[in-house]
C-alpha cells in the first residue's frame with residue numbers, strides 16, 4: 444500500500460500581509476483550543492486515508508502550513524506530534540516540514556524545536572529588500588531573515604527552503620537580482636519563487652485599483668522569471684517544477700506528492716484532503732472548527748475533471764505526464780486526444796516527448812498556462 448501525506452493547517456497570523464488571501468486569524472489565546480480540535484479531527488479523520496490492517500495509515504511526509512505554524516509553541520507542536528505517532532505510522536526518513544516566519548525563529552524557539560522531529564523548515568522570506576517587504580506588509584526585515592537562516596543552519600537544520608516573490612510593488616530586475624544573490628549566499632537547499640497574484644479582497648489589490656502602485660507588466664515578470672531560472676540552475680539547483688528549485692536530493696517530497704496524485708489528509712480549518720479519488724475540504728471557519736464542527740464539503744470528480752487535474756499538475760513538473768499511465772487511467776481516446784493537441788507544441792519546441800513522457804520544455808514554462816489551457820478538456 445502506497446504511503447500518504449498529512450497536511451496540518453495552522454490558521455493563525457500575527458498580522459495579515461497585504462497580498463495574502465490564505466485563511467488565517469489572530470491567535471489570541473486560542474492555541475490550546477485549536478490543538479484540542481485538531482487532535483479530535485485527527486481521530487475522526489485518519490480512516491479517510493488508505494490503511495494497512497493495523498488501521499494506522501503510513502505517512503511519508505507531514506507538513507505544517509498556514510497561516511503561521513511557527514506561532515504555535517514547541518509544547519503545542521509536541522502534543523500534535525505525540526498524537527500523530529499514536530495515530531499513524533511515520534515511515535523512516537519521513538519528511539517533516541514546518542513553515543515559519545523569520546521573526547519567530549528566535550534562538551530559544553529554535554532550541555525547543557530541536558526536541559521535535561521537524562527536519563525541514565520552509566521560511567517565508569519573499570524579498571531581501573526592506574522597501575518591498577514593508578510595502579507588502581511583511582513583519583520582518585531583510586536583516587532578520589538573514590540572521591534567522593543563519594541561526595537555523597547553526598542549529599543543524601540542513602534542509603531549508605525559502606519563498607521569494609516576483610512582481611512586487613516597486614521591484615525591479617536589479618532588486619530581484621540582489622534578492623537572488625542573497626538567497627544563493629545563504630546556503631539554503633530549496634527555493635520557491637512565485638509571481639504576485641492578487642485576489643480582489645486583499646488590501647494590495649485595493650491600493651492597486653486606487654493607482655497607488657503599478658503592476659509589473661508581462662515583460663518585466665518574464666525577465667525576472669528568466670533570471671530566476673538561469674541563475675538558480677547555474678548555481679546547481681534543479682528547476683523541477685514551475686516555481687520550485689532544489690539542490691540534488693532536496694526536492695519537496697510533500698509538494699511533489701500533490702503533483703503526482705499521492706493521497707493526503709488535510710486537518711485544520713480550510714484544509715483539503717484527497718484519498719486518491721475523492722476530494723473533501725473543511726470550511727474556512729475557525730470558530731466552528733474550535734467547536735469541533737468541521738463543516739466539510741466533498742467532491743467526487745468525474746473522468747474529465749480527473750483528466751484535467753492530471754494534466755494541470757503533471758505539466759507543472761519537469762517530468763511531465765507518463766503517457767502509459769494516462770492511457771491506463773483514461774483510455775486510448777483521451778490519450779490520443781492529448782497527444783494530438785500537444786503535437787503543435789512539440790513542433791514549436793515548447794513541449795517535449797521523450798521516454799514515454801510528455802512535458803513542457805522548462806524554457807517555455809512562462810507560457811505554461813496557455814499550453815495547459817489548450818490541453819485540458821472543456
Ligand code: SF4
Nearest residue numbers: 456459460463509510
Ligand atoms: S504570514 Fe503568511 S499566511 Fe500569514 S498573512 Fe502573511 S503570507 Fe499570509
